[in-house]
Amino acid sequence: MTTAGLVPFHLLLATAPASLVDRITFGIGATIVVLGAIGVVISRNPVHAALMLVMTLFGVAVLFVEQGANFLAAVQVIVYAGAIVVLFLFVIMFLGVDREENLGDEPLRFQRPLAAALVILGLVGVLLLGFGAHWSTGPQSVAGPAQNQHGGDVAALGKSVFTTYLFPFEITAALLVIAVVGAVVLARRPGTTEVDTDDFIDHGGDGPPTAEPAPLTTPEAVVESTESVARAVAGTVSGARERPETETQEVSP
């Protein structure tokens, strides 16, 4: 194979006939994928839909292995089935929407036939274009070969991600941070913008009561409030030392 230059698309499609094992693997994987996808769409219970999604993801992982992308198959199972679907199930259980929903009622009358017609039209168009058109694709290889590399696909993928795609990789770090911050902001209840720090201070039963926290405007006030907190903590410790019996009585039921 050449490493540069335009290659007609139909030449890429011409490969040697597949072996029986490959055919069986592809057949089973494709069946699992399609059945799982249909199950996601038609299942009434969201939990069942999530489990069908797991089935589809495992089928896609099988097809990844079949095509030599072993690392991506492992990542697919770990990240998708292990993290994303678990997140889905967590939210379903958290919201308590794990009950059957009625798929019969349809507020928009022509929505389903129209959607089906649209999707079938798009699918047939894509398949016809894919098998009929003779496009020229771009350069044969831009990020290095994937097959028959020293270290397997893991080394090839790692080299590609950390050299050719280093800047996008750094951008994903920023993206993940933004996602975390966004999730925290979204999950915060409205009205609880500030945390009351007085709740964290254990006043220690009979210990000296802490003073009213002064407004933290001057350095003196900061020092004063810090001292009051220190006094409260010391009172807690001394109280625990003086009254061990009462402490244990409070703890034990």
Add this chain to the structure above:
Amino acid sequence: MTIPGQWYLALGAVLFSIGGLGLLVRRNVLVMFMCIELMLNAANLTFVTFSRMLNDVGGQSLVFFVLVVAAAEVVVGLGIVVAIFRRRKSTTADDLHLMKG
């Protein structure tokens, strides 16, 4: 030898269509999210197939990035779903007509 690539491409197209159909007909926001995941997986399958056909590891790198974007998207999307559910006690997309003219 291995399965010819156009079988995988056709399977990816079918998977993408099923996901798109589910996104269009379902009303539960959570199930719509799952259908988006199906479409992302169809794109991933196509990327890996082209990576094998062109013998270029760039397709697999793109799958890697799609995985990251999918994880971030699910986190933010489910956060929005939880925030909406607090207010409206529903995960049906039809109930979100506050901005309807």
